[in-house]
């Protein structure tokens with residue numbers, strides 16, 4: 001298989017415009033004849049479904065939750081980037097492009113990232129027109145803030161609820177199309193398989209989560225906007241229903257998986273406390289604008305933080321990175337937190353935490369300003385920890401947050417299966433080996449509003465798509481297979497619960513495919529995961545019935561898929577012996593302990609083809625840099 | 637500071653499906669860490685049930701941080717529990733005493749039929765939104781963001797109203813099962829912004845008609861909705877909706 005990225009020729013800044021002109025356009029009258037299946041109603045899925053409906057296509061839109069408005073995107077707190085340069089601090093499309101590609105440690109495609117930066121401005125216009133209440137200044141213009149990895153203020157926000165407000169904007173556009181009869185909504189549905197006919201994606205099988213029925217849906221193209229796979233680790237900042245099953249099913253049907261080992265571990269989360277814990281809570285990175293990260297200079301210093309004098313505190317990020325200070329990118333901040341904890345300087349009961357201190361910010365700007373900026377985050381922190389961060393520094397620790405890896409797609413956002421398009425966090429495309437803050441919302445909406453609606457027309461307009469129906473053998477087969485899989489899960493009646501297995505898998509991943517990885521650990525993971533998977537299929541205990549609402553069964557299906565994906569994550573991490581972005585191989589670091597890339601051998605996207613369980617073939621898409629020169633990232 | 641683990645009795649509503657009669661059943665959960673969330677306590681209970689070949693309790697939830705609006709049960713008679721300004725998933729066990737019995741019920745309102753146990757069908761809210769909970773703009777065909785100036789006060793107030801998470805607690809708490817706060821919040825959010833004015837009339841008109849069609853009751857100013865709203869949306873939303881509606885009726 002040869003991977004063709006389909007990046008258009010010509011100068012970087014003109015590629016997208018030229019491509020839009022070159023692409024086939026579907027005659028407006030014919031659009032009604034095409035049905036597009038969009039799985040997911042997050043920023044990516046909802047914006048795509050709404051825009052495709054507006055263009056005149058017939059759209060079927062699916063989600064797991066009871067309403068499209070509840071997709072995981074809703075939880076994003078911090079903000080969304082755009083190159084508007086409203087603050088006149090020297091921002092530009094080029095700078096956003098440059099920051100993003102550098103932030104991703106030069107492991108993303110130039111052309112994709114440039115397009116993302118170009119489109120970023122349209123997203124803000126779109127959201128404002130929809131009524132998204134971005135923060136404003138007294139003059140009625142926008143307030144912006146800055147995020148890690150950038151020296152300009154380009155982030156737009158709506159209090160601490162930016163994801164919610166952007167999603168509600170996309171959801172409102174979606175509901176307008178529902179009212180117009182162009183989009184049919186299917187909530188409480190889980191895609192359990194992808195259906196291929198003549199090698200093309202022609203539909204999906206869903207499980208109706210209320211009745212347990214298996215349903216077939218035919219389409220002319222399938223779009224997956226099903227989010228990331230961070231919950232493979234069990235504990236993460238993701239919503240608990242987030243899962244990789246849709247992309248994994250597609251992968252097993254032939255879609256290559258790009259860079260599965262690129263996982264982002266976010267530096268500012270509330271530390272773990274107990275065994276019962278079901279998820280970790282993110283404290284928005286925007287806090288690093290005003291909070292100062294520190295640990296005691298002495299290991300094992302158990303004094304109350306407010307009793308530790310200034311000269312005995314180590315503001316290690318400010319010390320090591322004077323230019324970016326507390327605003328270094330996430331991977332750098334996370335690794336440094338781990339390092340100081342490994343030295344025994346971590347704080348709190350577990351020693352797995354560092355301080356994020358607002359004392360000085362409160363002194364400088366007053367408590368009221370800090371309340372205005374972060375009030376809801378401080379409240380949330382108090383709810384969870386029972387501590388008042390206005391009085392004592394917050395304790396934070398890194399947690400799994402985002403997956404840069406995902407299904408491989410070309411410039412048109414199409415996977416290696418013709419007709420199967422992948423958008424948002426579910427694809428691998430724009431963030432390389434590390435995503436900058438406030439860039440995921442931007443990418444999801446860019447894909448959904450401004451890229452896919454054009455590129456999918458090119459596919460539909462230029463592809464032979466004979467009529468098929470739900471009675472086709474391929475649908476029956478996929479549906480029976482899915483049913484058999486879930487029936488099997490119920491029939492095992494073993495001794496260990498789904499949650500116990502999930503936690504065990506999560507522990508393996510966190511310890512061996514987490515913040516720092518090495519050959520020995522990865523090899524161990526590669527032995528442990530298949531064993532655990534085998535045990536799972538012999539000894540899992542799933543409760544309840546197949547033909548009714550049964551969340552335990554839903555989770556069993558998702559964990560079963562994670563048992564396979566986890567192996568690929570470890571395999572990818574083992575093969576990539578360099579460090580880059582969020583993928584830190586202990587064997588490959590600079591003298592100062594920074595991630596050391598190996599451009600000569602690893603400047604490519606690793607795209608894995610599924611052969612059979614436990615067996616994959618690696619394909620490489622070389623990354624060519626014509627406009628920027630990859631350098632050792634420096635945030636000093 | 638060492639916190640002591642506690643024992644909790646959970647008296648919870650069990651109902652097989654919409655057509656079967658439900659009943660309360662009481663379970664004991666031991667060794668509850670006060671730092672646990674209420675839903676984590678239910679997780680522990682469910683794990684015990686599964687291990688004993690029993691059927692776990694179904695309850696909706698997703699983000700577990702108070703923003704998606706998916707969770708929502710009545711705890712000791714109050715939607716989302718005793719503490720104001722929080723969702724069910726934000727309730728922490730430290731709010732309860734050792735040996736306490738906690739009564740857990742689903743939203744009870746005619747437009748929200750029970751699907752199973754504590755899970756209800758809230759799609760009526762989506763249908764209301766489809767009638768006008770938006771500003772009609774096409775992707776791409778919009779003006780430059782800065783061309784629309786919004787006074788800070790309006791932006792802030794619109795944000796207060798836009799904070800609604802669509803959980804349905806307002807309906808569950810209202811003796812009339814009215815959705816006035818939900819609809820009022822959306823009408824206010826969009827109506828407070830210049831972008832939302834052109835459609836203000838049509839919006840309120842259509843949303844109110846749909847609200848009635850779904851079987852939500854009339855608002856008679858009890859104010860229970862405001863008291864339970866996890867996002868503390870003010871009842872002034874309802875007054876604003878009424879004003880817009882009157883304008884729509886006479887205009």
Ligand SMILES: Cc1cc2nc3c(=O)[nH]c(=O)nc-3n(C[C@H](O)[C@H](O)[C@H](O)COP(=O)(O)OP(=O)(O)OC[C@H]3O[C@@H](n4cnc5c(N)ncnc54)[C@H](O)[C@@H]3O)c2cc1C
Pocket residue numbers: 039040041042043044045062063064065068071072073074075076077078079080162163189190191192225226227228237238239242243245246282401402423424425426437438439440441442444
């Ligand atoms: C706590 C938190 C805070 C964040 N803050 C920010 C931020 O400030 N700025 C930023 O840029 N990014 C942020 N991110 C990242 C960002 O929110 C996500 O990457 C992004 O929202 C993902 O959007 P999406 O549309 O790709 O997928 P999601 O929003 O995850 O949506 C997935 C959709 O797919 C559906 N789905 C999944 N599987 C199936 C299936 N099998 N069948 C049917 N439907 C399915 C789900 O129901 C859902 O509708 C944050 C992430 C987290 C966890």
Ligand code: FES
Pocket residue numbers: 696697698699700701702703704705706707708723724725726
């Ligand atoms: S689970 Fe999302 S608000 Fe409670």
